[in-house]
Amino acid sequence: MTAVAPVAAEAGTEGPEETRERGRAPFSRVDTSVHPTLRVYSAGNFGEVAPERLSPMSWSLVGRPMELGTRRFIGRVLGKPRWTTGSTYIFTGYLGLRPYHNLTAYCHVADEVALTEPEDVTEAYFEGVTPPPPSDVERVMGWRKVMVGPRMLNELLRLRTRNAKLEQQVFAFEQDVREARENGIDWRLGEFAVRGKKLLEIAWEVHITCTSGAVAAEVIRRKVTDRLVPQASSVAGWLREPSELPWNRLFGLTGMQSGPSDFLEKVFYEVADDHLPWADYAIRPMAKPAEGGESVSDVSPREALIGMKSALRGRAVDASVLFLGDMMSVREQSKSLAMRLLHVHRTLARELARARGVADADWPYLSMDELSGAAVPGPAEIEERRESCAEALALAMPDYLDLRPGVSAAAAPERRPAGVSPGVCEGPVIGIEDMPTEEGAVLVCESADANIMPILPFVGAVVTARGSQYSHVAILCREMGVPAVVSHPLATQLTPGRRVHVNGDTGEVRTLD
Numbered sequence: 001m002t003a004v005a006p007v008a009a010e011a012g013t014e015g016p017e018e019t020r021e022r023g024r025a026p027f028s029r030v031d032t033s034v035h036p037t038l039r040v041y042s043a044g045n046f047g048e049v050a051p052e053r054l055s056p057m058s059w060s061l062v063g064r065p066m067e068l069g070t071r072r073f074i075g076r077v078l079g080k081p082r083w084t085t086g087s088t089y090i091f092t093g094y095l096g097l098r099p100y101h102n103l104t105a106y107c108h109v110a111d112e113v114a115l116t117e118p119e120d121v122t123e124a125y126f127e128g129v130t131p132p133p134p135s136d137v138e139r140v141m142g143w144r145k146v147m148v149g150p151r152m153l154n155e156l157l158r159l160r161t162r163n164a165k166l167e168q169q170v171f172a173f174e175q176d177v178r179e180a181r182e183n184g185i186d187w188r189l190g191e192f193a194v195r196g197k198k199l200l201e202i203a204w205e206v207h208i209t210c211t212s213g214a215v216a217a218e219v220i221r222r223k224v225t226d227r228l229v230p231q232a233s234s235v236a237g238w239l240r241e242p243s244e245l246p247w248n249r250l251f252g253l254t255g256m257q258s259g260p261s262d263f264l265e266k267v268f269y270e271v272a273d274d275h276l277p278w279a280d281y282a283i284r285p286m287a288k289p290a291e292g293g294e295s296v297s298d299v300s301p302r303e304a305l306i307g308m309k310s311a312l313r314g315r316a317v318d319a320s321v322l323f324l325g326d327m328m329s330v331r332e333q334s335k336s337l338a339m340r341l342l343h344v345h346r347t348l349a350r351e352l353a354r355a356r357g358v359a360d361a362d363w364p365y366l367s368m369d370e371l372s373g374a375a376v377p378g379p380a381e382i383e384e385r386r387e388s389c390a391e392a393l394a395l396a397m398p399d400y401l402d403l404r405p406g407v408s409a410a411a412a413p414e415r416r417p418a419g420v421s422p423g424v425c426e427g428p429v430i431g432i433e434d435m436p437t438e439e440g441a442v443l444v445c446e447s448a449d450a451n452i453m454p455i456l457p458f459v460g461a462v463v464t465a466r467g468s469q470y471s472h473v474a475i476l477c478r479e480m481g482v483p484a485v486v487s488h489p490l491a492t493q494l495t496p497g498r499r500v501h502v503n504g505d506t507g508e509v510r511t512l513d
Contacts, residue, residue: 027096027395029388030056030365032063032089034403038108040132041093041100041401044125045211049447049472051281053097053393055272056385060367061200061345062269063099067092069205073212074109077151079144083137096397097389107131109212112140114149115219124215124470127487128416132402156213159330163206163337166199170337173199177344186355192348193372200341207334210327214470217324224320268339271346272364277393328475335472365389415487418467419507420474423483425461426512429498442502444494448473456480461502463509465491477504485509 054062070091075084084090093100103126107118111134118131140148173195180188267273267282345368352371353363363371365385370377377385400412427440432452436443440460443452447466453476456462462477467486477484483504490509494500499512 028392421477421484
C-alpha cells in the first residue's frame, strides 16, 4: 500500500469554489488533499464525539491509522480494488484542522455489499442525511462480488478474538512505557514509537470493522424480526441492546495506581489537550459514576419477546439481536483501547520532543512519524504551520462538505431527528454540567460520548442536537434503558428548567410549558 501523507497547501489563497476546481484543500498547511473523485465529506461520528478541531499530532494518531485500518479491512472484503489504494486519503480527511469521514467512499462500500444500501450507512452514523450521488469509481464484479458477503462475515466473526488479543497487547504496552519512564526511557523511545504505531493501526482497524459490521448486523436483525415478529418496527428500539460495555468495568479499576483506567481522567482524541489552542476544543474528561441509580432487570425486553415466540423463531430472533449487540459491544471496547493508546502517546510525544530538542509548544504541530523520524522539521516550518493553523481555526468548517465541481458551498442535506432508545419521559431540562435534582430530568446537549455515562442512571431521558442510530450516546442509552432522541433541532433551543416530553420510540420532543 502506498503511504498516505498530508499535502501542503498555501492557506488563504483560494475560496471554496477554487478548492473544488483544483481538487485540493487550501484551509491549512497540514491539510490532506481532497480526493479527486470521492468528494463529499461529513464530520459524522467525528462531529459527535471528537473535538471540532484536532492538532496535527492528534490527527496523525487518529486519522492516519484509521485510514490505513479502513483500507485493509475494505481491501480484504472487496478484494483490494484499485480505488482503495494510492497516496490520497480515501476514507478520512483533515480539512481546516477538522476531521472528516469521506461519505461518498463509505456509501460506495455499502452499495457493494449485497445486504446494505447507502441509506443504511447514513441512518446509522451520519444523522440520516440523504446519501451523495453514486461515484464512478471501479465496482466489484464477477466472483469478487459473490465473495463480498462471506468475506465480510469472516471479518466480523473474528472481531472478539482480535479485540481480546489487542487488549492484552495494549496493557503490556502501557506497563512497558511506565516502567521505562521510571528507569530511563530515552533508549527505548524508537521501539515504543514503532509499537505504538502498529497497535494504533490495529485498534482503529478493529473499531472501523465493527462499526461497519453494525450496519450489516442491523440489516440482518431488521430482516429477521420483520419476518418473524408482528409490528417489529414498534419494538425495534428494544432489540438493539449491546451485550456489555467497557466503561463501568474500567471505572472499577480507578483505584489501581497507574492502571488501565488512567485515560478516563483525560480528554478523548486530543493528546495536546494542555496546549493552546487545542485545549479550547478538547472534550471534557469522563466523570466517575456516582453510587447507585442503576437498576438491573431480571428479564430484558429482548428475552421477553423471545420467550413469546416458538423455539425456532425465538432462536432466529435471538441470534440476530445478539449478533448486533456483539458488534456494538466490541465497537465500544475497541474505542476504549484506542483512547488508552492515545493516552500513552501523550507521554511518548513529550518524551520524544524532549529527546529530539523540540520545544514543548512545538510538538503538537508535528506528526508522530515526523517526531520519531530521521529528520524533524525545523523551526521555520513549524512556525509556518503554526500561522497556517491559526488562520484555519478562524474559519467556520461545516459538518458537511460537498466539494464536487459546481456544487454550492452552502449545500448541506437536512439532518433527521431519530428516536434511538425507546421509552417516554416528561421532566425538566438539565445541561451537560448539571446534576439532576428531581426524578425524570431530561439531559439536553449538543452531542455526547461516553463522558455522559456517569449521569445516565440519574436522568429520565436524553436529547442531543447531533447523533445517529449507532452513535456512542445511542448505544449507552440503550444499555442503561434511558429514552433518547438524537439530531433534534430543539436541543439547541431548550434551556435548563423547561419541561419537555420525550418519546424515544418516535423521536418526538416537545415543550410542556
